[in-house]
Amino acid sequence: MPTAFAKKESLAAIDKKFASLGLLEDFDFVLHLPLRYEDETAVHRIGSLYPGQMAQVEGIVRKSEVQIRGRRQLVATIEDESGQLSLRWLHFYPSQIKAVEEGRLIRVRGEVRGGSFWGFEMVHPKVSRAGAPLSDRLTPVYPATEGLNQPQIRKAVNAALARVRLDDTLPEAIQKKYHLAPFADSIRLLHNPPKDADTQSLIEKTHPAWERVKFDELLAQQLAMSVARATRQNKKAYAMKGKGSGLVTRLLAQVGFALTPAQEKVSREILTDMKRSYPMQRLLQGDVGSGKTVVAAIAAAHAIDQGFQVAIMAPTEILAEQHYRKLSAWFEPLGIATGWLAGSLTPKKKQQAAALVADGVTQLVVGTQALIQQHVTFAKLGLMVVDEQHRFGVGQRLSLARKGEQETIAPHQLSMSATPIPRTLAMTFFADLDVSVIDALPPGRTPVVTKLFADSRRSELLAHVHDVILQGRQVYWVCPLVEESEALQLQTATDTFDRLQQELSGLRIGLLHGRLPTQEKTAVMTAFHRHELDLLVATTVIEVGVDVPNASLMIIEHAERFGLAQLHQLRGRVGRGQNESLCVLLYMAPLSSVATARLKAMYETQDGFEIARRDLEQRGPGEFLGLRQSGMALLRFADIDEDAPIAEQARDTAQDLQSVYPEAAAAHLQRWARQRADLLRM
Structure with a gap:
């Protein structure tokens, strides 16, 4: 016979397994809905x-x-x-x-x-x-983990259902308006459907019970975004209303080119936000090469002119260093102290850079995740800029935001993304942000022609590369891996580099990948900038931010292995000068249906919003939100693309609920958004 202590220890182990699934309270079990059903009737x-x-x-x-x-x-x-x-x-x-x-x-x-x-x-x-009584209901099959079997989960779920009150948080008028099934009936049916239930609609999540659950989840998400916006507006930020010394005007003279009307428009929106006494939370969208960096520089100049520090964080050291070089070239001649903080610095240099930031000597600091290390503090951080914000996890973005928080005062925040946000995603997960869009490219940007090449035409492609280089232009050749992988059997950057040196002898060829020491990466990139190299073999470290106007040919090896957004970013590395530019998607046949659709999309359009929409269809919203790295779920039940009509209804309902039924709004949010409040600071 097991002892009482052994039983208690066993129960504790099971509770730990449940906790690993996020099942801690009764309502967690109530919302732990089945993946599918078995018919044992x-x-x-x-x-x-x-x-x-x-x-x-x-x-x-x-x-x-x-x-x-x-x-x-x-x-x-x-x-x-x-x-x-x-x-x-x-x-x-x-x-x-x-x-x-x-x-x-x-x-x-x-x-x-x-x-x-x-x-x-x-x-x-x-x-x-044999002969045991048959069930009169479909048997639910739940998401599980090792060490938990289905009978244990069913028992725990049914026990929780018996204990909780499934009160409806939605007023009857709203239920009738959208023809919603009652919440309690929906939950009980999903956990224990009768044997005559429409199994197909249950599995496909089109059953009225599923429609109600998805509506409630999306409504809670909309309410959470609304609360986040209200919370932000109740916080204090430095209201940057002063005219200052005219640093913005001097900066624009320094950069040496005129802003486009689109850049002028978004700059006005950002500066207006920074004059308010609550923190700006603005997302600056602009397709590849639209000129977001100069807009960020204008915002930085305005903050510095008011006596505040500015931090700019980028996801990779190559992109961060490029920002640093460009911004320091603009700001240093104006007497503004700029700083650089990255993981590759020696401990002594890091300490020195951090000390200058803490003392307020450095007015503009650019860096990678090194900016959010514990030892980095700011004297008076007024503006934080996060470039390619979807590449950072939520926790990383929160860490930088907290750097500037001094009791009740928070810094203004400008996020930038070259990945346009599809409408359904903007309507849901970015509903609490103000969005500015640079919807036109600067003059001089030439459209990039995209061509698909099978690997069997490689010799034809090599001849074209040779011709392009003889005309005085430069070439990128991008590969997906650094070392050979037996599983993927892809051409690697190192092998491609060796092979091209033989096939294109006499040309100056460089190699760039993420595993090179930082000094070597910088030296290679600098040589390519100076046209000391004709062809650069690289991995995706050059995906964002790299700007070499003389490069007019981009070749992407094994293009079928890249995501749509990544292909679009890589294509944006060319077409930055006056010469006609070409992006070659080199693929290995046969192609899967998904890869075919991806390459077809690249061939058919250069519209970043259309690319983003198709990418969302193929890969889901995790990349846009930076939640994939954190392992956090986005929506558990609703599909952000397929359920766009429900999301629109939820958005409208959130406004009605808050204005007419505030108690119901609070109850609904409490039911669905527990333990996730910190995500609202994204």
């Missing part, structure tokens, strides 16, 4: 089975033995009055051998396979006692 005749069917049959075990066919396996045959069915287990225990002893009458459930000469079989079927 009927027994099928063996003679009526068909391949792919999930079926339950009863029969007498006619044969049972452990066979050696390369490996030990348990094989049995059961029979009813309509036919025979084979059963097979590749992994089994002595108890399973006993359960299928010859002569026993058993019930088995599993997926029907086969149907050729050898007949039907089930592999690893579930075995139970």
Whole structure:
């Protein structure tokens, strides 16, 4: 007999397993909804089975033995009055051998396979006692983890359902307006659907019960965004209203080119925000090469002119260093002290750079995640700029925001992204942000022609590369890996570099990848900038921010392995000068349907918003939000693209609920958004 202590220890272990699934309180279990359902309400005749069917049959075990066919396996045959069915287990225990002893009458459930000469079989079927009462409801199958079985989860969920009150948080008027099923009925049906329920609509999440759950989740998300905006507006920030010394005007004279109307418009929006006494939270969108950096520089100049520090954080050292070089070239001649902080600096140089920031000597600091290290403090941070914000995890962005918080005062925040946000994503996860869009490219940007090349045409491509370089222009050749991977069998950057040196002898070829020491990376990139190299073989470290106007040809090796947004970013590295530019997507046949759709999209459009929309369809919203790195779920039940109509209804309802039914709004948010409040600071 197990002791009370052993039982208690066992329960604690199970609770730990539940906690790993995020199941801590009763309502967590209530919202732990099934992935699918099994039909254990009927027994099928063996003679009526068909391949792919999930079926339950009863029969007498006619044969049972452990066979050696390369490996030990348990094989049995059961029979009813309509036919025979084979059963097979590749992994089994002595108890399973006993359960299928010859002569026993058993019930088995599993997926029907086969149907050729050898007949039907089930592999690893579930075995139970024949003649047991059949269920009158579909059996739910829940998300699980190692060490938790389905009966344990069902028992815990049903216990939670018995304890909680499933009050409806939505007023009756709203339920009627959108024809929503009652919340309690929806939840109970999803956990225990009757045997005559529409199984297909339950699996596809189109059942009215699922529609209600998705509406509630999206409504909570909209309410959370609204609360985030209100919370931000209740915070204090430095209101940068003063005219200053005219640093913005002097900066514009220093950069040496006129702003486009689109850049002027978004600059006005940003400076207006910075004059308010609550923190700006603005997202600056602009397609590749639209000129976001100079807009960020204008915002920085305004803040510095008011006596504040500015921090600019970029996701990679190459991009951060490029920002630093460009911004310091603009600001240093104006007497503004700029600083550089990155992981590659020696401990002594890091300490010196951090000390200058802490003392307020450095007015503008550019860096990578090194800016959010614990030892980095600011004297008076007034503005933080996060470039390619979706590449940082939520926690990283929060860390930089907190650097500038001094009691109740927070810095203004400008996020930048060259990945346009699709409408449905903007309507949901960015609903609390103000969005500025640079919707036109600066003059002089030439459209990039995109061509698809099969790897079999490589020699033709090499001849074109040679011609381009002889005309005085430069070439990027991008590869997806640095070292050989047997699993992927892709051409690597190092192998490509060696091969091209032989195939294009006499040309100056460089190699750039993320594993090079920082000084080497800088030296290679500088040489390419100065046209001391003709061709640069690189990995995706050059994906964002690299600006070499003389480079007019981009070749992407194994383009079928890249994401759409990544391909669009890489294509944006060319077309920055006066010469006609070409992006070659070099692929290895045969292509999967997904890869074909991806390359087709690149060939058909250069519109960043259309690219982003198609990328969202293919890969989901995690890349846009920077949540993929954190492992945090986005929406558990709703699909941000397919359920856009529900999201629109939820957005409208959130406004009505807050103005007319504030208590219901608070109750709804409490039910759905517990323990996730910090994400609202994104």
